[in-house]
Amino acid sequence: MENLLKVKELKTSFQTLRGEVTAVDGVSFEVKKGEILGIVGESGCGKSVTSQSIMRLYNEKELVKYEGEVLLEGNNLLKLSEKEMRSVRGNDIAMIFQDALSSLNPVFTIGNQIVEAIRLHEKISKKEAKKRAVELLRLTGIPIPEKRVDAYPHELSGGMRQRAMIALALSCQPKLLIADEPTTALDVTIQAQIMDLIVELNQKMGMGIMLITHDLGVVAHTCQRVIVMYLGQIVEEGMVDEIFKNPSHPYTKGLIKSVPTTNTDVSRKLYTIKGVVPLLSEAGEGCRFCNRCEMATEKCRTSKPHLYSMKNEGHRVRCFLYEKGGDCHEAK
Amino acid sequence: MKQNKKTEDNVIFEVKNLSKVFGVKKADRKKGSGGIRAVNDVSFAIREKETFALVGESGCGKSTTGRMALRLIEPTEGDIFYHEKSIMQLKSGEMRALRKNMQMVFQDPYSSLNPRKSILSIVAEPLLIHNMVENKKQAEEQAKELLCRVGIREDQFDRYPHEFSGGQKQRISMARAIITKPEIIICDEPVSALDVSIQAQVLNLLRELQEEYRVSYLFISHDMSVVKYISDRVAVMYLGTIVEEAATEDLFANPLHPYTQALLSAVPEADPDIKKERIVLYGEIPSPMNFPSGCPFHTRCAYATEHCNDFRPARVEVKEGHFLACHHWERIRQSQRKEQEESHG
Numbered sequence: 001m002e003n004l005l006k007v008k009e010l011k012t013s014f015q016t017l018r019g020e021v022t023a024v025d026g027v028s029f030e031v032k033k034g035e036i037l038g039i040v041g042e043s044g045c046g047k048s049v050t051s052q053s054i055m056r057l058y059n060e061k062e063l064v065k066y067e068g069e070v071l072l073e074g075n076n077l078l079k080l081s082e083k084e085m086r087s088v089r090g091n092d093i094a095m096i097f098q099d100a101l102s103s104l105n106p107v108f109t110i111g112n113q114i115v116e117a118i119r120l121h122e123k124i125s126k127k128e129a130k131k132r133a134v135e136l137l138r139l140t141g142i143p144i145p146e147k148r149v150d151a152y153p154h155e156l157s158g159g160m161r162q163r164a165m166i167a168l169a170l171s172c173q174p175k176l177l178i179a180d181e182p183t184t185a186l187d188v189t190i191q192a193q194i195m196d197l198i199v200e201l202n203q204k205m206g207m208g209i210m211l212i213t214h215d216l217g218v219v220a221h222t223c224q225r226v227i228v229m230y231l232g233q234i235v236e237e238g239m240v241d242e243i244f245k246n247p248s249h250p251y252t253k254g255l256i257k258s259v260p261t262t263n264t265d266v267s268r269k270l271y272t273i274k275g276v277v278p279l280l281s282e283a284g285e286g287c288r289f290c291n292r293c294e295m296a297t298e299k300c301r302t303s304k305p306h307l308y309s310m311k312n313e314g315h316r317v318r319c320f321l322y323e324k325g326g327d328c329h330e331a332k
Numbered sequence: 333m334k335q336n337k338k339t340e341d342n343v344i345f346e347v348k349n350l351s352k353v354f355g356v357k358k359a360d361r362k363k364g365s366g367g368i369r370a371v372n373d374v375s376f377a378i379r380e381k382e383t384f385a386l387v388g389e390s391g392c393g394k395s396t397t398g399r400m401a402l403r404l405i406e407p408t409e410g411d412i413f414y415h416e417k418s419i420m421q422l423k424s425g426e427m428r429a430l431r432k433n434m435q436m437v438f439q440d441p442y443s444s445l446n447p448r449k450s451i452l453s454i455v456a457e458p459l460l461i462h463n464m465v466e467n468k469k470q471a472e473e474q475a476k477e478l479l480c481r482v483g484i485r486e487d488q489f490d491r492y493p494h495e496f497s498g499g500q501k502q503r504i505s506m507a508r509a510i511i512t513k514p515e516i517i518i519c520d521e522p523v524s525a526l527d528v529s530i531q532a533q534v535l536n537l538l539r540e541l542q543e544e545y546r547v548s549y550l551f552i553s554h555d556m557s558v559v560k561y562i563s564d565r566v567a568v569m570y571l572g573t574i575v576e577e578a579a580t581e582d583l584f585a586n587p588l589h590p591y592t593q594a595l596l597s598a599v600p601e602a603d604p605d606i607k608k609e610r611i612v613l614y615g616e617i618p619s620p621m622n623f624p625s626g627c628p629f630h631t632r633c634a635y636a637t638e639h640c641n642d643f644r645p646a647r648v649e650v651k652e653g654h655f656l657a658c659h660h661w662e663r664i665r666q667s668q669r670k671e672q673e674e675s676h677g
Contacts, residue, residue, distance in 0.1 A: 042527035157616050187389035187554065189613045192598035196612070214528065217557075217600030244604050258532035259602040260561040262584055269539070270532040270561065276497050277527070 001032035004208040005054070005176055009068040012046075012053045021280050023049045025232040026068075031176060031208045036199070038223035038240070039212045040255075044277055046232040047212045051178045055095060056085055072176070091121045094169035098181035100161035104153040110137070110164045111149035117171045136167040141197055159190035166197065173205065180212045195222055216259055220244055225314070228252050231280060231288040234307065238315035248310060248317045250293045287319070295321060342380035343416075344548060345401070345434075345516050350374045350410035351572075352396055369623045370396045372572040374410075375647075378516060381542065383549040385559045385580075388569035389595075391617060394552045397569070398518045401550060402434055403427055432462040435509035439521035441501030445493040445508075452489040455479055455507045462512055478507045482537060499530035503537060510541055516548045523558060535562055556599045560584055565653075568592045571628040572620060574647070578654040588650065588661050591629050627659065635664050 012024040024046045031037050039047045056077065058064035070077040072092060077085065097103040105113055114133035115126060124132075130149065137145035140163040153161055162182065169177060179198065183191040199222055202209050211223055219226050219240065226243050228236040228251065236249040247253045257271035264270070275292045284290070290300040299320055307316040308323055352371040371393040378384045386394040399405040401412060403419065412419050419430060435458075438444040445454055456468070456475035465471045479489060482503040493501055502522060509517050522538070523531040535558065541547065553559050559566055560580060567577040568591065576589040587593045594611040601608075613632050618624050624631050630640035637660065645657045658664070 042529060159616060188556070188598045188600075189389065189594060190616070191600070192610060193612060195600070196610075215600065216528070216602035220602055220604040221600050241604055244602070255529060256602060258529050260532075260535070260557045261601045261603050261606060262557055262560050262596075262599070263601075263603065263606060264557070264561055266561050266580075269536050272532045272536060273529040276499060276530065 001035060003030045004033045004073065005031040005210075006071040007050075007054065007068070008071065010050065010053060010070060011067040012049055012058075013065045013067075014058075015063055015065075018281065020065075023232055023280065024053060027229075027232075027234055028068075029227055029234065029237065031210055033175075033208055034202070034206045035225060036202055036209045036211055036223045038219040038226040039210060039229060040214060040216060040219055040226060041229035042214060042255075042277060044231070044280075045229040047229050048180055049232075050229070051095070051180055051210060051212055054178065055089055055093060087121065090117055090169075090174070091172045092174055093176045093178060094172070094174035095178040095180065096162075096165050096169045096182050098184050100158070100165045100185075101153060103165060104161065104168075106153055109150050109152055110156070110168075114149075114168050114171050117168055121172045132171070133167070136171055137164065139170070139201075140164070140167045141193070142167070158186055159193060162186060162190075162194055163197065166194075166201070170201065170205070174207060176208045176210065178210045178212070181214070182211070183218065184213070184215070191218075198222065216256060217261075228255070231277065231283055233288060233318065234316075235289065235318045236316065237307070238310070238312070242312055242315050248315070248322060249289075249319050250295050250321075251289050343377045344380050344414070345550075346375075346377040346413040346416075347397075347401060348375045348411045348413070350397065350400055350412070351408050352393070352400060352405065353408045368620045370572055370620055371400065371407075372623070372628070374569075374572070374574055376567055376574065376577065378548050378550060380515075381546045381548055382565065383542065383551050383563040385551040385553060385563035385566045386569055387553055387556060387559050387566060387595075389554060389617065391571075391620065392569040393572040393620075394554075394569050395520055398436075398520050398550060398552045401518055402431065402436060404436075429462070432458065432464070432512040433515050435512065435514040435517045437502070437505045437509050437517060437519045437522045439525055441498055441505050441525065442493075444505060445501060447493055450490050450492055451479065451484070451496070451504050452476065454493070455504065455511055458508060458512045464512060475507070475511060478511050479504070482507045482541075497530075498526050499534060502526065502534050506534075506537060506541065510545055510547065513545060514547060516550065518550045518552070520552045521554070522551075524553065524555060531558070538562065556596060557601065568595065571617060571623070573628055573657065574655075575629060575657050576655065582654055586654075588654070588656050588665060589629075589658050590633050590635055590664060627657075635660050 008028050010024055010027045011022060013020050013022045027050055041047045052058060053066060054070050066078050077088060111130055111133045114136060115129040118129040118132060134145045134149050137148055142148050142160060142163050156164060183194050186194060195218060213219060223240050226240050227234050230251050236243065236252045243252065244256060247256050254271065254273040258273060260270060273292055278291065284301065286302050287300040287305050290296040305318050305320045307318045309316055310322060350371055351373055354368040354370055374397055386397060388394050396405060400407045452472055452475055455478060456471035459465045459471040459474060460468065476489060484500065484503060523534050526534060551563055563580050566580050566583050567574045570591050576592045587596055594613045597608050597611045615632050618631055626642050627640040627645050630636040639659055645659045647655050647657045650656050650661065
């Protein structure tokens with residue numbers, strides 16, 4: 001498949017009172033056309049900063065410094081002027097957020113907001129844009145869209161609001177949709193509906209989707225490929241089946257083992273990763289996971305591991321265990 | 333850890349026909365508004381050293397039920413028994429004295445610890461309030477011991493809540509709850525605000541403390557996988573009512589209520605090998621403001637008939653310890669068995 005988005009050595013640093021903090025540190029990955037890529041990690045791992053850096057949503061005058069390249073079909077977004085960037089946002093790349101209530105404007109109707117988005121990027125009449133808004137709402141499964149188009153965000157339930165936000169994101173047929181924890185605030189039965197909708201739209205419209213989540217369950221059932229992040233770096237990347245059946249990085253292994261599933265043996269203790277995620281400023285010279293890792297050696301504390309390629313294509317792991325060409329000689 | 337099935341008789345806590353209607357003012361009642369029916373005729377019993385889970389989606393009344401159990405919210409109807417004695421008539425002073433036996437751990441550790449107190453005094457405070465020690469020094473001794481037990485380092489005892497991570501705060505909340513040696517702790521979504529790797533640590537701690545202190549938990553959660561792991565018995569709530577209740581293994585292996593079946597099928601599991609036929613529920617939970625007549629689930633149920641519109645199903649014991657509120661469970665089970673047989677050829 002063709003690459004839609006290619007991120008090369010992206011580095012996002014923030015100016016804070018305690019000095020510069022590099023929240024995303026040398027992240028490289030691709031999103032192919034029509035694929036759903038999952039990005040998982042715990043809070044503070046940099047998954048959201050990565051996505052917001054792609055959209056360049058931070059204040060570049062004072063707060064943030066980007067390095068590296070973000071190539072959307074070969075075009076480096078980090079080099080664009082603010083005006084050019086504005087025509088990319090919403091048009092080529094759209095984003096949906098966790099909390100639909102605070103992401104939608106409370107003083108405008110759903111229809112108004114979709115019409116605004118369409119007319120910002122395309123020259124069509126209000127009437128036509130509204131017609132398209134109704135169609136979009138219908139596409140996302142909102143019942144009686146002709147009526148709901150005139151509803152304000154607070155008049156809709158959580159699930160319906162999320163559908164409305166998806167409709168808004170799809171209004172200009174983006175090539176890439178970034179979904180940042182789109183179902184975290186929803187109940188499981190509603191989450192199932194929304195994830196089904198996202199997968200269905202992905203198949204229908206063929207856009208690439210970056211799904212950012214902390215929920216391994218959601219990833220296991222919707223994504224084709226997945227990236228695991230820890231403290232601003234990619235620690236493992238691969239196909240979903242590969243990552244779940246043959247997790248290789250000690251962090252990925254621990255993460256998967258510590259989530260109870262309905263198959264978990266309840267008579268045993270849950271596996272835990274010892275300790276907590278350290279602050280970015282506390283990350284040492286070596287591997288960022290070494291203080292919590294059961295396999296850590298002296299080398300891990302002093303030098304930085306790279307992403308090493310494993311046997312299966314596209315499977316990469318940032319751990320010295322796999323330094324020698326991926327043949328894993330360590331017992332699993 | 334789950335072998336305490338023979339303690340049938342040791343019921344320490346029981347609620348009967350508990351209901352809560354919010355916002356019924358006299359004026360509203362005249363206008364004919366029924367108020368918000370948050371909890372509707374809920375009964376269950378918790379035995380010694382048992383984890384009893386209430387699961388359901390947001391707005392199903394599980395937290396309200398948990399709070400009513402401690403009379404933090406006064407029930408509109410129903411009765412609560414602690415060691416077979418009703419606690420509904422107790423005055424607030426008597427109730428407060430009783431609360432040393434019934435503690436609570438909340439979902440949000442950020443807002444449930446006093447930000448202006450050191451964690452040592454937070455954990456020692458219950459002992460002083462309930463006069464369980466002679467002086468402050470003794471209280472702090474015990475608090476120190478317990479904080480060490482839940483995994484807080486000694487040099488951190490004088491720090492304030494904001495200096496700790498979410499998981500640590502939840503450990504401190506656990507220590508505060510267990511220091512009075514309660515018989516029951518009500519845990520309201522204790523791990524849902526935590527990251528997955530931390531969630532596992534806190535779940536293990538909950539289990540260890542249960543062994544050591546012989547405490548029962550009323551565990552309120554929306555996460556089916558967590559509930560499966562931690563609890564002995566489960567009650568599934570929908571729109572203020574318990575629709576199904578059974579031993580955990582039984583419930584997960586043989587869910588009988590159509591809502592339980594849909595709920596279980598919707599859980600995304602962190603294992604691509606678990607392939608489930610997903611039952612998609614159409615529509616959304618009705619508002620408790622206009623409580624549906626008859627069975628509360630009939631508006632979304634694929635098996636609903638006219639009968640379900642008109643009559644509320646009674647709670648029946650379909651086999652030992654497995655309770656159900658559904659008119660058509662036998663018909664549903666038969667048709668599902670038939671489908672299964674057909675699909676297996």
